Amino acid sequence: MSRTDLPLIMGIETSCDETGVGLVRGCELLGEDVASSVAEHARFGGVVPEVASRAHLEAMVPTVRRALDAAGVKASDVDAIAVTAGPGLAGALLVGVSAAKAYAMALGVPLYGVNHLVGHVAVDQLEHGPLPKPAVALLVSGGHTSLLLVNDLATDVRSLGDTVDDAAGEAYDKVARLLDLPYPGGPPIDRAAREGDPKAIRFPRGKWGDGTFDFSFSGLKTAVARWVENAGRAGEAIPVADIAAGFQESVVDVLTRKAVDACREHGVEHLVISGGVAANSRLRALAEERCAAAGITLRVPRPKLCTDNGAMIAALGAEVVAAGLPPSRLDLATDTSLPVSVPLAP
Amino acid sequence: MLLLAFDTATPAVTAAVCTAPDAGAPDSVAVAASTASVDARRHGELLAPGIADVVERAGAALSDLTHIAVGIGPGPYTGLRVGLTTGLSLADALGIECVGVATLDALAFASGRTGPFIAATDARRKEVFWARYADARTRVGDIAVDRPAELDTGGLPVIGHGAALYGEVLGADEESAAPLHPTAAALGELAARRLLAGEELPAPRPMYLRRPDAVEPGAPKKVRQWKA
Ligand SMILES: Nc1ncnc2c1ncn2[C@@H]1O[C@H](COP(=O)(O)OP(=O)(O)OP(=O)(O)O)[C@@H](O)[C@H]1O
Ligand SMILES: [Mg+2]
Helix, strand or coil, X not given: CCCCCCCEEEEEECCCCEEEEEEEECCXXXXXXXXECHHHHXXXXXXXXXXXXXXXXXXXXXXXXXXXXXXXXXXXXXXXXXXEEECCXXXXXXXXXHHHHHHHHHHCCCEEEEEHHHHHHHCHHHHHCCCCCCEEEEEECCCCEEEEEEEECCCEEEEEEEECCCCHHHHHHHHHHHCCCCCCCHHHHHHHHHCCCCXXXXXXXXXXXCCCCCECCHHHHHHHHHHHHHHHHCCCCCCHHHHHHHHHHHHHHHHHHHHHHHHHHCCCCEEEEECHXXXXXXHHXXXXXXXXXXXXXXXXXXXXXXXXXXXXXXXXXXXXXXXXXXXXXXXXXXXXXXXXXXXXCC | CEEEEEECCCCEEEEEEEECCCCCCHHHCXXXXXXXXXXXXXXXXXXXXXHHHHHHHCCCCHHHCCEEEEXXXXXXXXHHHHHHHHHHHHHHHHCCEXXXXXXXXXXXXXXXXXXCEEEEEECCCCCEEEEEEEECCEEEEEEEEECHHHCCCCCCCEECHHHHHCHHHHCCCCCCCCXXXXXXXXXXXXXXXXXXXXXXXXXXXXXXXXXXXXXXXXXXXXXXXXXX
């Protein structure tokens, strides 16, 4: 179903520790490549910005080459370039934006500086086709936990609520450290939790039933820390699987409940869950259960599309081009805290 | 030869186009257009429009370029990477060669000095990047990063923004330290001359000279205990 009449968009992503390049036409992903510096950050227990920026510079052009090869297209076939203008790490964003400007200038094509967070939602179109309007999106990643009302990916995205402290992925990473599990903490906790009893320890649910669509995970993290410390002091073995299961249950219970509530309150029948934490098996299962019960259609992209990649930026670029929005200028600036309500940077 | 040059490893964002007849003599290099603005926080915004501007004023298109020369530092890392990423990406898209030039060498060349001197740029954290030169075209030894007081100037004049910033220690003032910043015109001319002379130029890879700051975490922080 290749629509060669649609423009070929190259998307470039460098907001954190992944150098991603993807090639997209409309809702079709032609090919992509991602180079990650995650292994270089692991021993520091979190992303070191300078290490990430150095890795982006090394990886940028080779990643473009591999993505073009994977898509079976030439650079000269590209009709427009989309790049993450924010939010993200300043030095990291700057590498992608500089590369995007260079490719756009050299190829004589327009440049679009787009929003990383909206890209996380737009990527779902590559898997499930055009996003029904309106939709609610639950964005759960290492840096963000947001509920969004998406009337139009290119022009009308509204924030319904956010985390007031840690992001969900950040909570996974911090709790993993408490349990001596490796970084990033999401996958090992997900695995450990499968062996544990989610009801063995009941951890607090932040902002549960407070009538907002905001989240809070720092109290939960502190509760886990206290539990681990007390067990340690009492000389008891740490029940890693039960703690992981109890922690995870608290996180996904609040996430799915508030997401379903947001759909109900806004009369929306479609929920998208995206971002790195959307790879979580328990989140997927509980969301499916609760959406089915509430008559909501759930869309979750495959895990590879949920974490940072260039295809998501190309997918949003395709929407922005289709909406006929004006390209960004060559003096496009990065914006480390670009609000989610701004899909296209000026 | 139509060579595009730029440097973003100092507070200056500078771009230039240099021309020479193909297989011409090194002395046949001319600067067709150049631009520079000093704004240490806006490299990412200023470079691409600067490039578009000099290429247009040179009466050329990007597709006419035969070479790219980019400053490889050392210099503050975030700005430095803007130039290098731009150079590598442009060269890839245009299918042309990209070469590197040490930013201090471009600063030294811009001075036009005929005797020995030291060139120094701001390395932040109270340090300077510096090197010794026999004349504007000839570096003696490696580039280093040190505190100004640790520099053995041997009574040589010190030029560049690094000299002006630490004028009391390095025996310089704004005037004697001129030029403060490298220019892409000098960088491009130096690169074009070397290419025409068949000399080997550095690869377009960053000279960081320092490792990233990062500390490995210790044991998890203790949580406050509440008395019952
Ligand atoms: N199976 C999983 N369960 C829970 N969390 C997971 C799982 N897999 C990955 N994660 C978490 O996802 C996060 C990474 O996601 P992502 O790459 O989208 O975030 P980011 O790009 O760092 O942040 P942002 O997009 O907000 O800038 C990490 O915190 C990681 O622990
Ligand atoms: Mg992300």
